[in-house]
Amino acid sequence: ATRYPRPSKTRFIAVANQKGGVGKTTSTVNVAAALAKAGARVLVIDMDPQGNASTALGVPHGSGQPSVYDVIEGRKGIADIKLPCPDFPTLEVVPSSIDLSGAELELADLPHRNTLLKDALTVFLNGTGDHYDYVFFDCAPSLGLLVLNALCAAHEVMIPIQAEYYALEGLGQLIHTIGLAQSTLNKHLVISTILVTMYDRRTLLSKEVYDEVKEHYPTIVLETTIPRSVRISEAPSFGQTVIAYDPHGAGAVAYREAALEIAQRSEAALQLIQDTKK
Numbered sequence: 001a002t003r004y005p006r007p008s009k010t011r012f013i014a015v016a017n018q019k020g021g022v023g024k025t026t027s028t029v030n031v032a033a034a035l036a037k038a039g040a041r042v043l044v045i046d047m048d049p050q051g052n053a054s055t056a057l058g059v060p061h062g063s064g065q066p067s068v069y070d071v072i073e074g075r076k077g078i079a080d081i082k083l084p085c086p087d088f089p090t091l092e093v094v095p096s097s098i099d100l101s102g103a104e105l106e107l108a109d110l111p112h113r114n115t116l117l118k119d120a121l122t123v124f125l126n127g128t129g130d131h132y133d134y135v136f137f138d139c140a141p142s143l144g145l146l147v148l149n150a151l152c153a154a155h156e157v158m159i160p161i162q163a164e165y166y167a168l169e170g171l172g173q174l175i176h177t178i179g180l181a182q183s184t185l186n187k188h189l190v191i192s193t194i195l196v197t198m199y200d201r202r203t204l205l206s207k208e209v210y211d212e213v214k215e216h217y218p219t220i221v222l223e224t225t226i227p228r229s230v231r232i233s234e235a236p237s238f239g240q241t242v243i244a245y246d247p248h249g250a251g252a253v254a255y256r257e258a259a260l261e262i263a264q265r266s267e268a269a270l271q272l273i274q275d276t277k278k
């Protein structure tokens with residue numbers, strides 16, 4: 001397997017977009033798997049009550065099963081509930097559960113409600129001696145409490161954008177929310193990556209969407225785009241990423257390329273992204 005450059009310290013990446021169906025989960029699990037396959041130690045935290053990332057990474061998740069919900073509510077530590085992804089020895093998953101859908105309301109009155117995840121992660125990373133190169137947070141399609149928890153715990157945001165009509169609609173609002181999180185909760189937060197997904201080479205529209213994103217966010221958008229692929233969409237039904245399910249197909253190739261680009265973004269480049277936004 002190709003060796004990608006390894007970060008000198010853990011990179012915490014929230015994958016966010018309040019639109020559903022744009023490829024957040026697919027991009028989280030496949031970039032995470034590609035990095036793990038290249039030798040990185042990776043933790044994926046499934047922050048969506050739907051649990052799609054848990055499904056795609058082949059770990060059990062169901063109502064009543066220990067999950068990130070117990071972590072957020074302070075009943076369990078991350079060390080107690082993380083599970084290995086069966087396909088990749090250096091990839092671990094903190095599963096979600098449908099019970100997490102109640103958390104937004106249950107926690108709304110807690111003064112430290114936005115840092116519950118970050119605090120649990122700090123306890124875990126300081127306590128176990130476990131080291132990760134990457135920690136990914138797969139966010140739900142909202143801008144609610146759970147997403148804010150991910151934005152507090154992260155240093156970077158990756159925004160998947162679907163190459164479709166209205167692709168950029170809502171992007172302004174998302175960037176505004178991230179800016180708000182940055183100014184009030186987490187001054188280290190940067191938008192490090194935009195990934196254009198479900199790209200169709202045969203349509204002018206896909207190219208137009210990419211060019212528009214590139215024009216507005218030239219340093220942030222990856223050169224790699226993810227093609228629309230049946231293999232990508234059917235992999236989760238086998239409890240697998242496309243990296244494991246169809247390693248030589250166009251989808252896996254693209255996600256490995258995207259992961260390499262992400263790995264090559266040095267801390268200096270991320271600093272630059274933060275500076276240019278000010």
Ligand code: ADP
Binds near residue numbers: 019023197226
């Ligand atoms: P989100 O997490 O943003 O809601 P998903 O990653 O779950 O989005 O993707 C939405 C749907 O589109 C899923 O059914 C997924 O399998 C499918 N999908 C995602 N990326 C691709 C792709 N590149 N080609 C084909 N289908 C895709």
Ligand code: MG
Binds near residue numbers: 025140
């Ligand atoms: Mg999702």
